Amino acid sequence: MSKEKESVLAGFKAFLMRGNVIDLAVAVVIGAAFTNVVNSLVKGIINPVVGAFGTQDLDQYSSCLQAPCTMKGGEVVKGIPIMWGTVLSAVLTFLITAAVVYFLMVLPMSKYLARRATQQAAKEEVQEVMDVSELEVLKEIRDALIAQRVPGQAAAPGQNPQSHP
Template sequence: MSKKKESVLEGFKAFLMRGNVIDLAVAVVIGAAFTNVVNSVVKGIINPVVGAFGTQDLDRYSSCLKAPCRTNAAGEVTEGIQILWGSVLSATLTFLITAAVVYFLMVLPMARYLARRARQQAAKEEAQEVIEVTELEVLKEIRDELIAQRGSGQSGPARGAP
């Protein structure tokens, strides 16, 4: 029973120490911090640009499905069915900005780096093959030369010679 508990604890420790879990934890922390940056860009830049054509708060854009929509003092809809398409637009813009920044600042540079590294690795392997083939060819030439020397009797003085 004690061995099983140790192996479970050791397995859990090994799981936590794998690079995948650490990378995932870092990604979550960076993603949470990055969300604040994107939200600030949307509220500080995108919303005022949209506000030049209407209200600065995208969440205020809405339509009434069942007219007329009436609200009480607290801002709650009491009559009609209100569709808040402005908040959907705001969330969509936030998503697109986040996706674009992640792609252009993280995914694309990493893909280029990995492609460059793969080309360098392929070049090293090709150079290694050339070296191995060249060494093999030299050894074959030496072997052929030795065989030729033996066959022509030029291997040196005969055994019985004084």
């Protein structure tokens, strides 16, 4: 194989091994399964509720652009029907899907991430305070050791006691 083909294959392998590709594939599969749940919800619950005010099948709601609209066996024989019930059903499906995704996935995840960021900030603040206090304790220990080495002469902090005669 040529070097160009090897680099293309290596690049493709690196692309496939990134975590984002796997996450995206899982999201697509779950999204496809979730679509069936939402469609069942719309057909099984929403359409009958709407049907209490009219027909149970939203696809039956239509208007005629050019009267009279006559149907024969599901096909339009005369006129131009506007199938606004189908659009209404699709809009309801979209809104339900968006609401479920937001309330069951996005909102809990954003709350979790905010809580995690708060905990991380608190942890960093505590670590910063500990670093400062550890530094102060180490300076005190250093000064005490310096004072013990040179009796009667305490070196100023940061001075090397050996540099004094």
